[in-house]
Amino acid sequence: MIPHNETMMLKTPFYSRCLAACEINMWEDWKGYTTPQAYTSVEQEYFAVRSNTGVFDISPMIKYRFTGPDAGAYLNRLVTRDIRKIGVGRVAYTVWCDDNGQVMDDGTIFHLAENDYRLCAYARCLDWLMWSAEGFDVTIVDETAEVAALAVQGPTSCAIFKNMGFDGIENLKPFGLTRYPFEGSEVMISRTGFTGDLGYEIWVDPSLAETFWDRLFEAGKHREIRPIGGHALEMLRTEAGFVQAGVDFIPAEESVRTGRSRSPFELGLGWLVSFDKPVFNGRKALLKEKKEGSRYAFVYLDVEGNKPAEYAFIYDGDKQVGTVTTAAWCPTAKTNIAFAQVDAKYGKPGQELVTEIYYDRELKWTRVMAKCTVIESAVFNPPRKRQTPAPDF
Amino acid sequence: MIDLNKNYDVIVVGxxxxxxxxxxxxxxSGRKVLVIEANQSLGGASATSEFSDQFSVSSCAHWLFQLNPDVASDMGLNKQGLELAAxxxxTIALAEDGNHLIIDGDELEGAGISDEDRVAFVAFNKQILKFSKLLSGAFNRRAPKLxxxxxxxxxxxxxxxxxMKMLGKADMSDLMRLALINIYDVMEENFDNDLLKAAISLDSLLGSHMGPRSPNTVYGYLYRRMGDIYGFNGPAVVKGGMGAVGEAMAKAARASGVDIEVDTAVSKINIDIDRATGVTLADGRVVDSGLVVSNADPKTTFNKLVGLTNIETGIARRVKSVRMKGDAAKLHIALDSLPTFTGLSEKQVGQRLLIAPxxxxxxxAFNHSKYGEYSTAPxxxxxxxxxxxxxxxxxxxHVMSVIVQFTPYELKGGWNDENKEAFKQLVIDRIxxxxxxxxxxxxxxxxxxxxDLEERFHIHGGHWHHGEISLDQILTMRPFPGASQYGTSVDGLFLCGAGTHPGGGVMGLAGHNAAKEIIKRGKSA
Amino acid sequence: MKKYDAIIVGAGHNGLTNAAYLAKAGLDVLVLEKNAYIGGATVSRELYPNWKYSNCSYVCSLLRPEIIRDLELPRHGLQVVPYGGGVTFKENGDYLGAHADHERMLRELARHSKRDASAYERYEADVMKQTRLIRPFLMRTPPDPTSLKPRDLKELSVLAKSFGSMGEEALADTMRFWTMSIGDFLDEYFESDVIKAHLAGSGIIGTALGVYSPGTAYVLLHHYMGDVDGSVGAWGFARGGMGAVSAALSASFQSFGGTIQCDAEVAQIIVKNGKAKGVALANGDELYADIVVSNLDPKRTFLKIMDEGDLPADVVKKAKNFKIRGSSGKLNIALDGLPTFTGLPKDSPLCLGEKHFSDSLQKMERAYDEWKDGTWSKDPYVDMLIPTQIDPTMAPPGKHMMSVFVQYAPPKIHGGDWTAEDKAGFEKTVIDQISNYSPDFKDLILHCETRTPQDIENEVGLTEGNIFMGELTFDQLLFNRPFPGYAQYRGPVKGMYMCSSGTHPGGGVMAAPGANAAREILMDLKLTNTVPGGYDDD
Incomplete structure (x- = not known):
């Protein structure tokens, strides 16, 4: 008989610790893994990251490993950024496109060693990676289950790592990675994250996962470390201005309706596109778009009032010019932020628009037409995110 | 010969x-053009080779039956020495008992052919040619984007x-149906005689990986009968073998000022990010040019010459999806004297003979090839x-040249000497x-x-059409969506081979249309 | 003698649907059925005491929701219960589970190929694109491309606009999809044999083509374009068997004042002066109406119950050439209990869905080769279900009913009729195949009803036993169905119409042909349309 449980809900290497810490029984299915949406209180978890340190289990993130003499050239053709500029020990956030210059997904590329890279993404994309590998001398392995990972984020995260004995971690620059010996093996630490704050992500062998968790929480005991769930992360990433596949854009190959996919320019990610490199997927279409203009603009909106503009339509006068993809009240920035897709000509900072917000007052739905303004950048962007050596709070 | 001081406008690979x-x-049109050919002789699959001491044969295509007359006349092939020996x-569909069927244009003889079949055949030809004629209007120009x-x-x-409207309601209705269905049903609808049905079926699928019952085969037949529109009333034999076609064309090319380099393989089409800049030869020499036109099939062009790493993934996926596994072999036999076919006169032996009862x-026979086996009765x-x-x-x-259908490109167990010999003997026994x-x-x-055809003629899969002639690989889908008008995703790189619209066979329109497209695009090519 | 406004020949689901809409418009409608029971191939029958089951069509997805709602079929007793899951067993003892949950399905696919699991999302999106393209046309009358009538030109422009809005490359992909084989199509997405085999079934079911025959990719669509409660591509059971569909349709029809007469085989459509006048029954009775609608397949309609002299020559020829191939048979098995399957946990929810035993395209193609050769497949492709796991009405408690759709089975064996030995051999082939995966299966068999294409033809009148009343290849779809020039439900004789699955949009228990035909008839009569338009997908 074939073991049926191979495809039952999966457990991350930190599951036992998550389970023990999850007080309110809020779980979700994240790519087959059972992960907490919240442990105790979404708000407290959110503030843990902004004030102390929050720990988020990112083990379900899909991880692919690329090795071989063409690994670099391969990735350079795959993604929009110029990978040649990402040195060993550096990490880069990037998107990748189909031939029409439409975003398939985003993720981070870790340059682990010479001819050795890891791609960390939210969604599976092995098929596209394999198609892209035709002609390249590169080996691609899905190592999602072979690497346990935690995001350790917040102003005190560096201090906690120092407490754990990771000397010199404060000197790790944003988007840098380093390694420390750990329990006879090693832990890889990168200064990366999805919260817009000072923070790190750690990568260990699954067999060391629980030990690492325990040592981390021990070291962070006096720094108010706490685990955080998916809901808190959603607030954090919104405040930090990060887009999410499937929420803020539809991966190109999964879209069914004509015209629903978006280019990097249309997602405000034009800065990730480097034309000054060999051919890459989407190059031709993106060059054309750059010349002829985009259809849409991705904007951050500062929305009047405190009602999140979820699923809201956006108007210029009577004309509907776009829709909101993500919206939240940002507790630290004290701003009512929304991410939106608008027709390209409404995308300039300073543009004033109106959102149509519906909200529920004890089963009485209320509609407000809230003014909003296109703003230049994300509302949360503290110096500590960039400072090196990282400050000790 | 290559003149490196010439600053070629165009290099044609192949x-x-x-x-x-x-x-x-x-x-x-006034362009400086260089053709580079890997083999000694020109003409590609229109080739003659000596396969045994003093015995020569057309080593791939062996009939001339659909060369476009406008192309032939523009090239001045007659002037360049192209002669037809016959x-x-x-076409004679052989019967083992010697009661063969002779197809002479609209006329049918032998094989106990009925009057009904004779009448039906005339009507059938008339309708088919009407359709082919209609289709021919789309053949001598680029496939339209829709x-x-x-x-x-x-x-x-x-x-x-x-x-289509001019066809009239009845014929238009028939075309909408016929274009999509299999030749088997059409034959059953029209005729009784087995040899006739089989002969027409074979013509609709020669060279392809399809059986009579495969939908789309009627299109293959319309394609084949394009020869009738081009003035052929049956196949022709070229004096000196099909290689003479290549030679005459080469002469015509040279006469127009084309430089031709033979015995020189192109190892790479050079690309600067997304623009073709010329070629690198196998000996390392680099020749620059404004445009590169590949006469190679789409897979060879992109897999080998361009390199899949130099194009975008979506195109690479398209290239990979082109279906072009050849299913026809060539058998060449040197004969001491003319063999005797039961029931055929000596004169008749020189006609086109079919074995497909x-x-x-x-x-x-097709069933076998689906599973990587050769046909035991091809x-x-x-x-x-x-x-x-x-x-x-x-x-x-004498020499005998035989197209053997179906012979899989990838044989289970591989095409080693032993398997080849066994198959060869089997075919000879059958003849x-x-x-x-x-x-x-x-x-x-x-x-x-x-x-072997792949190796000799550098055609991926040894498929003489450079890609299956099937409804999903014609017109705007040939060679693949996004490259249907001879231009490619690489600026300055064009395709002109049989893999492009309208397709293969010694027809010449792919090359003609590609040239017209390049000329039309002018500086923006 | 009483004269009806309209007579419908054949009480299959399309005939009943057509009749219901005509009656709803106020016409006096009579439906004639040759059998003692209504429903045609949409029936539940008690052929073994206490087992009342769907003995022909067996699952329900295509039935247009617009019609279900409009004819108030739920009020008339129809309940469609979706089922999920499914298994394709592998020869090596493993299996591919088709889980209802998307993520779970992906994990299962990843168990066979990680690459294929990620390709599956692209595959689903691409198939959905095609499905969305075709669905809006299900409840429309196809335009005649040879016509210059304003309505045809308008409909053609709707068609052109819908296709044109896709963009050049997507349109080329669509044309490829409609003309290529399911095997080639799947080869462009997947590497795993069992995954391809699992998905390919829908490309051949009911079709006399192999997985590598061009045109089969479209057939796949025909199985994906239905929905259960808006879940596109989902399948369900009609509670009480497919007879519940006909029962509800007939109740709806009767609520509008319609009449059904069973045991009334139509021998001839009476034509006078180029106009339909009524029908003559096999018993000699004549019944009159100015509208006669045939729910029989095109071959039976034009070659059996119409006189060649009443028809234009081209129609006779077209009907003769109409492709309607028997390719499948069926086993309906009453079981003493629930069989277990080696390799699958006993209570796995996967058991609730379809089970297949072909784990590679090559096996499926070989099965087709045997059909071409004039015999049934020795290792057939089967679509097996045990509906009693979801619908408790079909068998006594604790007992079960197994429905086995078997492909390929030819209408004739090497050109001759099926003999009793052939039928027994066919039955044994199927039972042995299932037993290979379920050791206790044979011992549980209480009764087996084996149906060859010939049986299906003789009983329900589907020519050659073709379940779709005509191959679903592009030469017989849209404006080509049943034949070019006659795709708008109007027959060649004034007052004579067609409403069977042999017309657009084709077979399956969809009821769209019946409804579309009614719309055309009402238009000709200048009566107010009673047929609902299609729901918009967006």
Whole structure:
């Protein structure tokens, strides 16, 4: 008989610790893994990251490993950024496109060693990676289950790592990675994250996962470390201005309706596109778009009032010019932020628009037409995110 | 010869007939053109080779039956020495008992053919040719884009649409149905005679990986009968073998000012990010040019010459999805004297001979190839060119050229010597069923499997159409969506081979259309 | 003698649907049925005491929701219960589970190929694109491209606009999809044999083509374009068997005042002066109406119950050439209990869905080769279900009903009729195949009803036993169905119409042909349309 449980809900290497810490029984299915949406209180978890340190289990993130003499050239053709500029020990956030210059997904590329890279993404994309590998001398392995990972984020995260004995971690620059010996093996630490704050992500062998968790929480005991769930992360990433596949854009190959996919320019990610490199997927279409203009603009909106503009339509006068993809009240920035897709000509900072917000007052739905303004950048962007050596709070 | 001081406007990679035709038109338009051919001889699959001492044969295509007359006349092929040793030959569908069926244009003889079949055949031909005629309006120009097309495309579409309307309601209805279905049903609907049904079926699928029952095969037949629109009333034998076609075309090309370099392989089409800049030869020399036109098939072009790493993934995926596994082998036999076919006169032996007794015979032969086996009873198209052209063999001796359908490109267990020999003997035995004295007359023989054809003619999969002629690979889908108008995703790189619209066979329109497209695009090419 | 406004020949689901809409418009409608029971191939029958089951069509997805709602079929007793899951067993003892949950399905696919699991999302999106393209046309009358009538030109432009809005490359992909084989199509997405085999079934069911025959990719669509409660591509059971569909349709029809007469085989459509006048029954009775609608397949309609002299020559020829191939048979098995399957946990929810035993395209293609050769497949492709796991009405408690759709089975064996030995051999082939995966299966068999294409033809009148009343290849779809020039439900004789699955949009228990035909008839009569338009997908 074939073991049926191979495809039952999966457990991350930190599951036992998550389970023990999850007080309110809020779980979700994240790519087959059972992960907490919240442990105790979404708000407290959110503030843990902004004030102390929050720990988020990112083990379900899909991880692919690329090795071989063409690994670099391969990735350079795959993604929009110029990978040649990402040195060993550096990490880069990037998107990748189909031939029409439409975003398939985003993720981070870790340059682990010479001819050795890891791609960390939210969604599976092995098929596209394999198609892209035709002609390249590169080996691609899905190592999602072979690497346990935690995001350790917040102003005190560096201090906690120092407490754990990771000397010199404060000197790790944003988007840098380093390694420390750990329990006879090693832990890889990168200064990366999805919260817009000072923070790190750690990568260990699954067999060391629980030990690492325990040592981390021990070291962070006096720094108010706490685990955080998916809901808190959603607030954090919104405040930090990060887009999410499937929420803020539809991966190109999964879209069914004509015209629903978006280019990097249309997602405000034009800065990730480097034309000054060999051919890459989407190059031709993106060059054309750059010349002829985009259809849409991705904007951050500062929305009047405190009602999140979820699923809201956006108007210029009577004309509907776009829709909101993500919206939240940002507790630290004290701003009512929304991410939106608008027709390209409404995308300039300073543009004033109106959102149509519906909200529920004890089963009485209320509609407000809230003014909003296109703003230049994300509302949360503290110096500590960039400072090196990282400050000790 | 390559003149490195010449600053070529265009380099054509591959001196097959389409490459030479394309080069000639481009040279005539005032462009400086260089053709580079890996083999010694020109013409690609229009080739003649000596396979045994003093015995020569057309080593791939062996009939000329659909060369476009406008192309031939623009090239001045007659002036360049192209001669037909015989033309408008009959097709004779062989019966083991000698009661063969002779197809002579609209006329049918033998095989107990009924009057009903005779009448039906005339009507059938008439309708098919009407359809082929309509189709021919789309053959000598680029395949129209359907949505994003410009005026040129819209005119082509309008002409096609009008042409369909002009057919009249009844024929238009028939075409809408026929174009999509299999030849097997059409034959069952029209005829009784097994040999007739099988002969037409074979013509609709020769060279492809399809059986009579495969939908789309009627299109294959319309394609084949394009020859009738081009003035052929049956196949022709070229004096000196099909290689003479290549030679005449090469002469025409040179006369137009084309430089031709033979015996020189192109190892790479050079690309600067996304623009073709010339080629690198196998010996390391680099030749620059404004444009590169590949006469190679789409897979060879992109997999080998461009490199999949130099194009975007979506295109690479398209290239990979092109279906082009050849399913036809060539058998060449050197004969001591003319073999005797049961029931055929000596004169008749020189006609086009088919071994395909029934449609089910062909279908069963096809079954094997689906699973990587060779047919134990293959279907065949036989030519004995020496009955018309004594120059191919020593005096009194003969050569026989056979297209053997179905022979898989990838044989289970591989095409090793042992398997090849076994298959060759099997084919010879099968022919001997019709020509009992054949085996005593064999001096030498050579079997070219699709894998051999691939190696010899640099055609991926050994597929003589450079890609299956099937409805999902024609018009705007040929060679693949996004590359249907000869241009590619690489600026300055064009395709002109049989893999492009309208397709293969020694027709010449792919090369012609590609040249016209390049000329039309002018500086923006 | 009483004269009806309209007579419908054949009480299959399309005939009943057509009748219901005509009656709803106020016409006096009579439906004639040759059998003693209504429903045609949409029936539940008790052929073994206490087992009342769907003995022909067996699952329900295509039935248009617009019609279900409009004819108030739920009020008339119809309940469609979706089922999920499914298994394709592998020869090596493993299996591919088709889980209802998307993520779970992906994990299962990843168990066979990680690459294929990620390709599956692209595959689903691409198939959905095609499905969305075709669905809006299900409840529309196809335009005649040879016509210059304003309505045809308008409909053609709707068609052109819908296709044109896709963009050049997507349109090319669509044309490829409609003309290529399911095997080639799947080869462009997947590497795993069992995954391809699992998905390919829908490309051949009911079709006399192999997985590598061009045109089969479209057939796949025909199985994906239905929905259960808006879940596109989902399948369900009609509670009480497919007879519940006909029962509800007939109740709806009767609520509008319609009449059904069973045991009334139509021998001839009476034509006078180029106009339909009524029908003559096999018993000699004549019944009159100015509208006669045939729910029989095109071959039976034009070659059996119409006189060649009443028809234009081209129609006779077209009907003769109409492709309607028997390719499948069926086993309906009453079981003493629930069989277990080696390799699958006993209570796995996967058991609730379809089970297949072909784990490679090559096996499926070989099965087709045998059909071409004039015999049934020795290792057939089967679509097996045990509906009693979801619908408790079909068998006594604890007992079960197994429905086995078997492909390929030819209408004739090497050109001759099926003999009793052939039928027994066919039955044994199927039972042995299932037993290979379920050791206790044979012992549980209480009764087996084996149906060859010939049986299906003789009983329900589907020519050659073709379940779709005509192959679903592009030459017989849209404006080509049943034949070019006659795709708008109007027959060649005034007052004579067609409403069977042999017309657009084709077979399956969809009821769209019946409804579309009614719309055309009402238009000709200048009566107010009673047929609902299609729901918009967006």
């Amino acid at each position: 001196g097959g007939h389409n490459g030479l035709i394309c080069a000639t038109y481009l040279a005539k 033309r408008d030959l009959n 949505v994003e097309g410009n005026l040129t495309d819209r005119i082509t579409l309008a002409k096609l649409g009008l042409g 029934t449609m089910n015979y062909i279908e069963k 279907a065949m198209d036989i030519s004995i060119p020496t009955t018309h052209d004594a120059s191919l063999a020593p005096a009194g001796k 001997a069923d019709y020509a009992p004295d054949l085996k005593d007359k064999i001096v030498a023989s050579e079997l070219l499997t699709p894998a």
